[in-house]
Structures are given as C-alpha cells and as structure tokens.
Amino acid sequence: MWRRHFPRRTPADGGREGIYRVDLKTKRNHKKPNEEDEEEEEQTTMGEVVKDGREEVIQAWYMDDSEEDQRLPHHKDPKEFLSLDKLAELGVLSWRLDADNYETDEDLKKIRESRGYSYMDFCEVCPEKLPNYEVKVKSFFEEHLHTDEEIRYCVAGSGYFDVRDRNEAWIRVWVKKGGMIVLPAGIYHRFTVDSDNYIKAMRLFVGEPVWTPYNRPHDHLPARKEYIDNFVKVNEGGVIDASA
Numbered sequence: 001m002w003r004r005h006f007p008r009r010t011p012a013d014g015g016r017e018g019i020y021r022v023d024l025k026t027k028r029n030h031k032k033p034n035e036e037d038e039e040e041e042e043q044t045t046m047g048e049v050v051k052d053g054r055e056e057v058i059q060a061w062y063m064d065d066s067e068e069d070q071r072l073p074h075h076k077d078p079k080e081f082l083s084l085d086k087l088a089e090l091g092v093l094s095w096r097l098d099a100d101n102y103e104t105d106e107d108l109k110k111i112r113e114s115r116g117y118s119y120m121d122f123c124e125v126c127p128e129k130l131p132n133y134e135v136k137v138k139s140f141f142e143e144h145l146h147t148d149e150e151i152r153y154c155v156a157g158s159g160y161f162d163v164r165d166r167n168e169a170w171i172r173v174w175v176k177k178g179g180m181i182v183l184p185a186g187i188y189h190r191f192t193v194d195s196d197n198y199i200k201a202m203r204l205f206v207g208e209p210v211w212t213p214y215n216r217p218h219d220h221l222p223a224r225k226e227y228i229d230n231f232v233k234v235n236e237g238g239v240i241d242a243s244a
Contacts, residue, residue, distance in 0.1 A: 054096040057154075057179035060087050063162065063170040070141050070192045071160075074172060082171055091184035091231045092163060092173065099155045099178040102202065108153070111180075117151060117204035125159070126198040140191045144213035147223040148206065150189070153180035157199035163189045166232050186227025188216055 060082040063074045084094050098105045111117070125140075127133045152161070158176040163183065165171055174194070175181055180202075183189055193199055203209070218224060 054084055054094050054179070057096050057176045058084060058094050058181065059174045060084065060171055061174075063172045069195075070137075071195045071197070073174075073194075087163075087171070087173065089231070089234070090163060090165060090171075091187060091227065093182040095180045096178050097153065097180055099153075102153070102155055108180075112204065116206045118207060119203075119205040119209050121203050121209075122155075122200060123203055124198075124200045125193055126157075137192060142213070143188050143190050143216045145186055145188050145216070145218060145221070145224060145227075146183075146211075146213060147221060148185050148210060150183040151180070151204040152183075153202040153204065154178065155200050155202055157193075158196060159191060159193045159199040159201070161189060161191050163187055184227060184231065186221070186223035186225075187231075 061073075062076050062080040062082065064076050066072075066074060068074070087094065095107075095111065097108050102108055112120075124130065125133075125137070130136050152175065154175045154177055156177055158174065161173040161175060161181060161183065162170050163173060164187070173181065214221060
C-alpha cells in the first residue's frame with residue numbers, strides 16, 4: 001500500500017504563520033549604577049522574527065459529550081484546548097492568510113502551487129443562501145470521511161470542523177475569517193456552522209473535485225487504511241509541522 005508523504009514546507013512555500021525553526025540568542029542588558037537590580041532578556045533570530053498568529057483565527061479543543069445544539073462551542077469543564085502542532089500530528093494542517101485580499105494573496109498562490117490545488121470555488125452556508133438550510137446543516141454533521149483531502153479557507157464568517165483523535169475523542173476546530181485548514185483523506189470528521197449561522201469558504205481541490213462523503217463506518221476504504229498507517233499507528237516521537 002502506498003503512503004502519501006507530506007513534505008516539510010518552508011516560508012517560500014506559503015503558510016505565512018508556519019512553524020519556523022530558528023537559532024535563538026539571549027542578550028542581557030548590563031546593569032547600570034543606581035538602577036534597580038533587573039535583568040531584561042530579549043530573543044533575537046538570525047533573520048526576521050516570526051510570530052505564529054494562526055491561533056487567532058483557528059482554535060482547537062476537546063468536546064464535551066452534551067447532546068445540546070451542535071452550533072454551541074461544547075467545551076469541556078474545565079476547558080481543554082489543543083495546540084495546532086498537536087492537531088498536525090493527526091494530519092490536520094493550518095495556515096493564517098489574508099482573507100480580505102485572497103484574489104492577489106501571494107501566500108495563497110504559493111500554497112496552491114506547492115500542493116497542486118488547481119480547482120477553486122466558494123460555498124456559502126447560511127439560511128439565506130442554502131436551500132433546506134436546517135436539513136443541510138444536520139447532514140453536514142454526520143460523521144464521514146473523504147477519499148481526498150478536504151481543504152477549506154474561511155474568507156468570511158466562521159464554523160466548526162470536528163475531527164477524531166487517535167482515541168476516538170472529538171476535537172472541535174473553530175475556523176474563523178483568515179483561517180485555512182486541510183483535513184487529510186481518510187480522517188473521520190463532520191462540520192457545522194457556529195451560532196452565527198454563517199460561513200463563506202473557499203474550497204480547493206487537486207484536479208476535478210469529488211465531494212462524495214462516506215458516512216461511518218467505511219474502514220475498508222484504502223484512504224482510511226492509509227490514514228491509520230500514517231497518523232494513527234505513527235511511531236512515537238514523529239514530528240509533523242502544522243503548516244507543512
């Protein structure tokens with residue numbers, strides 16, 4: 001069985017808010033006479049200082065077991081957040097992009113070129129735009145998988161993408177304007193709008209799009225088996241960049 005490998009991306013590949021490994025130097029200011037005994041430390045890099053701002057537009061947490069409205073946050077008590085680096089260990093990749101200028105955004109262009117996303121369209125999920133809105137929203141929330149990546153770039157509004165971790169627990173991924181995520185082929189997941197009832201998302205695909213959902217269980221599909229091999233049975237200590 002072949003396995004899909006996700007090569008490490010660099011800033012040149014896109015992903016403005018990616019993970020950058022840099023050498024840090026610590027500088028300490030010399031104490032001056034008659035001043036309080038303070039030490040101030042600053043971190044500098046061999047190049048530009050890079051701040052990861054993805055979590056301003058993408059957040060992840062473990063869900064409770066409540067059967068309340070799916071559009072509620074469903075935090076545990078106490079809340080249990082998950083870093084985007086940990087989310088990447090499940091194959092879920094993330095970026096923060098300029099949603100106000102997506103038509104000319106060079107970072108988006110580089111991501112599309114490097115990952116082969118040749119197809120693009122938009123989908124608006126809201127009562128005014130989507131016929132049979134309530135029925136559709138419930139159908140999106142059925143647990144399913146796809147045999148290809150699911151790529152969603154939120155250019156307006158917000159929504160929840162729920163994914164299973166290795167122990168079958170639900171992780172809720174809240175994607176807001178400017179957030180882009182990639183769900184790997186074979187991962188069980190579901191989608192719902194949040195309480196604002198609106199999201200406009202760019203959908204990307206490699207080649208001609210195939211949107212077929214396979215509701216659980218479909219463990220026999222090659223995409224599912226490949227996902228398990230790559231991300232569920234992965235050796236301990238493996239590192240996957242969240243913006244790979």
